[in-house]
Amino acid sequence: MSKGVLLVNLGSPDSTDPKDVKKYLGEFLMDPRVIDVPLWARNLLVKGIILNTRPKKSAAAYKKIWWDEGSPLIVLSERLQKKVAARTSIPVGLAMRYGSMSIKKGLQELHDKGVDEVMIIPLYPQFAMATTETILVLAEELRQEHFPNMKFTDVPAFYNExxxxxxxxxxxxxxxxxxxxxxxxxxxxxxxxxxxxxxxxxxxxxxxxxxxxxxxxxxxxxxxxxxxxxxxxxxxxxxxxxxxxxxxxxxxxxxxxxxxxxxxxxxxxxxxxxxxxxxxxxxxxxxxxxxxxxxxxxxxxxxxxxxxxxxxxxxxPCLNDRDEWADVLANWVNEWISVETPV
Structure with missing residues (x-):
């Protein structure tokens, strides 16, 4: 089997335009593992209230922190991805749970490179329903529907590593x-x-x-x-x-x-x-x-x-793209690479 890695972070709007922010917030807040109430109540809360009031306020907040290159979270994640990729011998992809850099796109890019065994690394040190769990659940749904021949290995919460x-x-x-x-x-x-x-x-x-x-x-x-x-x-x-x-x-x-x-x-x-x-x-x-x-x-x-x-x-600051953080992720990847996949 051909191995690859998918780093997964939270995500970001495509821009600070309230329309893009509204689209992003809609996807994020309609996730049943983020707002875990019945669908009718989530629709009422998110589409009936939050998305009519919050996008402009959130857009203003994003404008305060937006970089020339784009969303800080995206830019920093891409820098980290490049550093991890430089430290290992297999393809390293990047995806976001919400937004246009979707997990489906990330898996498709790896698939197109011939990868059929993926190490999924949710970039969250601590496990939570609204972070690690929602990433892994969606990834498995996508695997079953679009990538049935792929095999997944996931990195569990690493808060105490x-x-x-x-x-x-x-x-x-x-x-x-x-x-x-x-x-x-x-x-x-x-x-x-x-x-x-x-x-x-x-x-x-x-x-x-x-x-x-x-x-x-x-x-x-x-x-x-x-x-x-x-x-x-x-x-x-x-x-x-x-x-x-x-x-x-x-x-x-x-x-x-x-x-x-x-x-x-x-x-x-x-x-x-x-x-x-x-x-x-x-x-x-x-x-x-x-x-x-x-x-x-x-x-x-x-x-x-x-x-x-x-x-x-x-x-x-967060760990961002610190060299020693990229070293740690690459070490986990390289240890996984060295383990022979059962036929």
């Missing part, structure tokens, strides 16, 4: 080395609490309380909350961070249902009001800088911090 933790810790440590800060906030993308319970394979472990994420359980394999806290814990240990100088929060909530807490915006506001003057923030749920990191955190977060008396707000 030592190579990943090393690279993430190095990237954070570099910024902190010459930085005076009082608190480091690990901000992860939020998900509704019900997603945690739905992903609980034991159907009983996840209580979303103060102890379940620290109590060993098979549920942790698919528990986004546990994996976020574990990422923070392992990086803190690697960097020898002192207790009380760092914490974990969750950003980007939508709607009125309970989402994972504490919320990032409220945490930033609270810390500023309590007298924190110098804060650093890192976003380890993303490997590529995007709207959520460049606008929501680096711009809106800093504004909140300054409004309540904070002075210095430092945003630590």
């Amino acid at each position: 030592s190579e990943y933790i090393d690279v993430l810790s190095n990237s954070i440590g570099e910024k902190l080395e010459n930085l005076e800060y009082e608190h480091l906030l690990f901000s992860y993308h939020g998900v509704p609490e019900r997603h945690i319970r739905k992903s609980d394979i034991t159907k009983s472990h996840c209580k979303i309380d103060g102890s379940c994420c620290q109590t060993p359980s098979p549920a942790h394999e698919f528990c986004y909350r546990h994996q976020c806290y574990e990422t923070t814990k392992q990086v803190a240990e690697k960097l020898n961070l002192k207790e009380g100088t760092y914490s974990t929060s969750f950003q980007s909530r939508l709607g009125f249902d309970p989402w994972l807490q504490p919320y990032t915006d409220r945490t930033i506001e609270r810390m500023g009001k309590e007298g924190t003057k110098k804060m650093a923030i890192v976003t380890p749920a993303f490997v590529s800088d995007c709207l959520e990191t460049l606008e929501e955190i680096a711009m809106e977060g800093e504004e909140i911090f300054h409004e309540v008396g904070g002075k210095e707000f430092t945003t630590i």
Whole structure:
């Protein structure tokens, strides 16, 4: 069999035009693993309300962070793809879960190169319904319908892989080395609490309380909350961070249902009001800088911090196309290449 790799990230509108943003948001928010309510309710919420109000606001946000080359997330993902491809001997494709760079196109490009065994790498360190799961489910649907002779291997959540933790810790440590800060906030993308319970394979472990994420359980394999806290814990240990100088929060909530807490915006506001003057923030749920990191955190977060008396707000970049991050991905690919495929 001929092997190939497909890196998959979130996606982006084709431009900052509200029409393109509306099209992108429509695909994203109509995904039943993103807004997991019955179709009639999702239609009402997304097509009846959100898409009539949000595209203009989101388009304005995208304009603030858009690069000359295009969407930062796309540009950074393409740079990473090229670096990984240069470090391995097989085709490396790139696709997005949402938008015009579709998974179907990515698989078709690999198919056209003669690839019939694909290693799918969702570029999400932590597992979640709305990230890793939706990528793998769609890929399998596409395989059955369009690429029945293809075989897939997927890379599971790598939040606790030592190579990943090393690279993430190095990237954070570099910024902190010459930085005076009082608190480091690990901000992860939020998900509704019900997603945690739905992903609980034991159907009983996840209580979303103060102890379940620290109590060993098979549920942790698919528990986004546990994996976020574990990422923070392992990086803190690697960097020898002192207790009380760092914490974990969750950003980007939508709607009125309970989402994972504490919320990032409220945490930033609270810390500023309590007298924190110098804060650093890192976003380890993303490997590529995007709207959520460049606008929501680096711009809106800093504004909140300054409004309540904070002075210095430092945003630590995502891994993006760091050479050592490309090395890690290429190592995983090359290890997979070396494993003989059973005939």
